[in-house]
Amino acid sequence: MVCSGCCSAFRRDDLVAFGGFPERTIVEDMDYTWSQQIAGRQARYVSGAEALAADPEDLRYLRKQVWRWMAGFCQNVRLHFGQLVVHKPLLAVWVLLAVLEILTAPLWWATPFLVAATTDQPPAAAVGWWAGAELLLTLPPLIYAAHRRKLPLSGVLLNLPCVYATKAVNLVYAWKALVVELMLVPLHLARGLTVYEKGRADTRPSGPAVATAG
Secondary structure, eight states: OOOOGGGOOOOHHHHHHHTSSOOSSSOHHHHHHHHHHHTTOOOOOOTTOOOOOOOOSSHHHHHHHHHHHHHHHHHHHHHHHHHHHHHOHHHHHHHHHHHHHHHHHHHHHHHHHHHHHHSSSOHHHHHHHHHHHHHHHHHHHHHHHHHHTTOOHHHHHHTHHHHHHHHHHHHHHHHHHHHIIIIITTTTSOOOOOEEOOSOGGGOOSSOEEOOOO
16 A cells, blocks of 8 residues: 555665655655556565654644544545556555545444444444454454564553554544545645644654645
């Protein structure tokens, strides 16, 4: 989906020939990744490489970072999706599935309440089977990742509530991005996100760099 700028290496000659990292969207690494894939180049994953990313320390900066990621994703969908369908159809399918996941996520979260309201099933039972289904979707990749990274499984599972807190934050800003960047901006009813701001207090520049939303 994206060669993240904080943990990727790029061929300098190709990057210079492209004109450097583009500033037409708020997430230049995704823009450059999709542009190069449309041009016929491939991304390679190196499993032995290690990268240490700087995560937000508090909810304020998490909010800023997630909003930038979601808005930038939708900007790139608006900019590249047509070319992805023609030149990289498999990537286009993954992008479409990501958009569909955003659209259907509120329905999935509301399912136990809808079931309880429209059937004779007790609310506790509806929430119980929904929670069980959610855990079946969430636990296997977490357990696999913990095994691959040699992390203590107990510590990973204790942090499971954080998965749902993160999902909630992501969902709010994903929907905001869909409305603003894929609906209001094309209708010229909004400008979209143009201010680039990282998600950490100790790395924020004195003045935000500005990129033009394409």
